[in-house]
Amino acid sequence: MGILVTMGILYPSSVCSAETFQALENFEARKDDVVLVSYPKCGINWLILIVNDLIATTLKTKHENTELPFIECGDPERYQRMKQFPSPRIVATHLHYDLLPKSIFKNKAKVLLLFRNPKDTAASFFHFHNNAPSIPSYNSWEEFISLFMNGQVAWGSYFDHAVVWNKHIDDENVLVLTYEQLKEDLVAGVKQIAEFFGFTATAEQIQAIANRTAFQAVRDKSQETHGAVGPLIFRKGVVGDWKNTFDEAQSQKVDAKFKECLEGTKLGAKLKYDVYCKT
Structure with missing residues (x-):
């Protein structure tokens, strides 16, 4: 299974290409694009379903889009489509x-950033790698966690991703939510997402979504x-599952x-590390 390296970051060549x-x-972003960003395995596929439901419910439009949802994946003609x-x-x-298309910021599209505690992210990423057929697998958890800590995994370093976004946490048009927040109170999360993107939803609609x-x-x-990949993407969704994978030293x-x-x-505080990552 091939690896593509772009600007020092690894990507699976089964879904990403230099072209x-x-x-x-x-890529030309629109001002009303709903931009969803996350490091892998932080819940973005779940978020896409939530936002799709919000759009369908409030705007009465259903997007029949068969493209891979991630803009860095697929063929170069996808941007024309x-x-x-x-x-x-x-x-x-x-x-x-730093690698996002510049037009997102130039055209002032709203960006919703989803984060998840690093230990659950790493454990989930490892299981995904070893279960999904189209991406490389690892010989052991020990091998994976060592590479994860060094940023030598697909889409690069979780910590680099977090450090840079922390600098932009107060930018206009940026909202940061956490996976744990959505798990704890999805109704409040859906309400926040609707308000941020300007979708007018009633309390009943939000509850139904x-x-x-x-x-x-x-x-x-x-x-x-x-x-077939569905049960691999939505494997467990448990907060704290990292305890079944990590040893004390890791x-x-x-x-x-x-x-x-x-x-x-500010991002560190949002992640509530002591709540979710300490035994």
């Missing part, structure tokens, strides 16, 4: 801040919505890295 990255530079998509388009990506897109409901229908390494990169930052 697509080149074409992406000229995207020009035909009705607004609002969902633009999803795992790309680091939250019921339909609760993680378990989404997981139960995942084969229907995402085909856990302490992540603690030290989090402290070095994010302690005392």
